[in-house]
Amino acid sequence: MFRLILDWFGVNKSIFRKLLLSYMVTVLLGLGALGLSMSVLAKNYIYDGTKEELLRKAKKVNLAIQTSQANPWNEDQTQSILAFLDQTFDTRIWVFDQSGHIIATSTRDEVFIGKSVAPQIVEQVMHGQNVVQNLAFAGLTKPMVSVVVPWGQKDKIFGGIVLHAPVEGIEETVGNMRVMILWATLLGILLSTAMVSYLSWTISRPLKRMDMVALEIEKGNYEQRIEVTSEDEIGDLARSMNRMAATLAHVEAERDELDKVRQDFIANVSHELRTPLTTMQGFLEALQDGLVQDGASRHKYYDVMYKETLHMSRLVDDLLELVRLTKHEFNLVKQPVNMEALLNRLAFTFTAEAEKRGLALRLALDLPLPAVLGDAGRIEQIFVNLLGNALKFTEHGYIELAAREEKGGVEVTVTDTGIGIAEADLAHVWDRFFKVDRVRSRSETGTGLGLAIVQELVGLHEGVITVQSKLGEGTVFTVWLPGNEEQT
Structure with a gap:
């Protein structure tokens, strides 16, 4: 049933309504409980205060009776004192003896003279105790708050003194306080409703915005953003x-x-x-x-x-x-590689082909060269590819293979005086299937994948490769490979 009610008001379809309802229920229950508690506490406080006041007055009545009495009992004199105190305290007063019979009252036409007080009250009073709980006396036509105190002194108790105060005034005061508490509660509910509505809105608004952005993202609009306005x-x-x-x-x-x-x-x-x-x-x-x-x-x-x-x-x-290479489906067998021996071997291998093409192959090694930690076969593949490209695209002049120690590793350059690469094409030399203008080269053809493979191999060795070229003047490829840390 509760779920049907929530569905009827659309609470389950709106986080704002859900937050508002939950907050309002909490606030209403809290303020209702607070108002009820304050009402009960106020009533108890007023009644307790009245009883305390009656006790103080009863003790004064006891003192007045004892002071005015020259002998143990004078009915007329006591009657006068009680009448005076009745007018002064605005409180009805009874006096009863040790057996519980009422022997004097503050009003002369009192019909309770001769009647008896409850035995349990008499017993408590005769033991010197005050009775302050709610009392009931037969014959009272109006609700009263009553207290009973011993009449006499500790060593001699003659009976008891009863003071009555009408409940009407107390109830009126309690009623006025309840009205004030009710109005304060209603005002609190109104203020709380406004605050709760604002709080629910501040919480639900960014969530609603998030929902809208999420829907846009679902549609593929990834440029949508949420404005962040809080640090929570x-x-x-x-x-x-x-x-x-x-x-x-x-x-x-x-x-x-x-x-x-x-x-x-x-x-x-x-x-x-x-x-x-x-x-x-x-x-x-x-x-x-x-x-x-x-x-x-x-x-x-x-x-x-x-x-x-x-x-x-x-x-x-x-x-x-x-x-x-790109999927890393093989492992490099890394070990210290003697770069001097490797480069000398490559120079010897390519010298015959260079001379056949009418080119000079120069070897310039700045010795000693540190060892490089890498896969010897793959490192050789790098420079075989670079030297092959240099031979392929150089029609006259020379090719130089140089190396030196640089930044804890070895820097190797392959320089040619070939056709060069246009500046606009330099950024694409590493692209797959990229080829220089075949019209300006020999009839050599390649797959266009060599430099892409070279770049991947250099990267796997944690090295760096760069290229510089000028159209019609030649090209320089520079490869830096890290040295063997164990050796250094």
């Missing part, structure tokens, strides 16, 4: 959602970039494979149709097709190599 948990949540949105935007941008790279990669691979396949298809159709008759021409056709198959094989091998 809600502010922390808003900051977390902003960070999440920024992260999602970054991830989305990376995904778009990866999709573009993937599309470019597929397009480049398709292009690189289509060209040799088209060439081979054309040559095979010519041979199949008998368009090539003499043996020399047929041999030339076969030679071209063979080179195209080699090109496709290199392309596939380079692709597989690059995939393994």
Whole structure:
């Protein structure tokens, strides 16, 4: 039933209403309990105060009776004193003897003379005790608050003195206080309602904003942000959602970039494979149709097709190599590498090819060179690729392989006087399938993956590779590899 009521008022569909209702119920219960408690406490306080006042008056009555009495009892004199005290204290007074019979009252027409007080009250009084609990006396037509004190002294008690005060005045005072408490409670409820409404709004507003932003993020709008206006948990949540949105935007941008790279990669691979396949298809159709008759021409056709198959094989091998490098599907076998020996061996290997092309290969080593911690085979692959590119794109001049110690490692430079790279293309030399203008180079062809592989290998060795080039003057590749820490 309670859940149906909440659904009827839409509480379960709005956090503002839910907060407002919960706060209001709490405030109403709290203020209601407070008002009721204050009412009860006020009533008890007034009644207790009245009883204390009656006790003080009763003791004064006892003292007045004892002081005025020349003998143990004088009814007329006592009657006069009681009448006077009745007018003074505005309180009805009875006096009863040791047996509990009322022997005097503050009003002459009192009908209670001769009647008896309850035995348990008489017993307490005769033992010198005051009786201050709520008392009931038969015959009283109006509600009264009554107290009873001993009449006499500690060593001699003659009976008891009863004082009555009408409840009407007390109840009126209590009623007035209850009205004041009620108005104060209502005012508190109004103020609390305003404060609770504002508090609920301040809490629900940023949450509503978060909900709107979350819906926008769900639609793919990652630029939405939440204004952070507090340092509490809600502010922390808003900051977390902003960070999440920024992260999602970054991830989305990376995904778009990866999709573009993937599309470019597929397009480049398709292009690189289509060209040799088209060439081979054309040559095979010519041979199949008998368009090539003499043996020399047929041999030339076969030679071209063979080179195209080699090109496709290199392309596939380079692709597989690059995939393994980028996915870290192999482990480098790192050990101290003697760079002097490795570079001397490479220079010796490439000297014959350089001379065949009419180029000079220079070796400039600033000895001694520290050992490098790395995979010797992979390090050699780096410089084989760089030297191969230098030979491929240098038509005249020289190629220099130089090395020196630098920043705790070895810096190796491969310099050529080749065709160079345009400034606009320098940023793309590490891209997959990037190739320099073939018109300005020899008829050499490559896969366009060599430098991408080189960059991955240098990175796996925690090294750095840079390139400087000027069109028509040459290119300089610089590789820095960290030294062997155990040796240093």
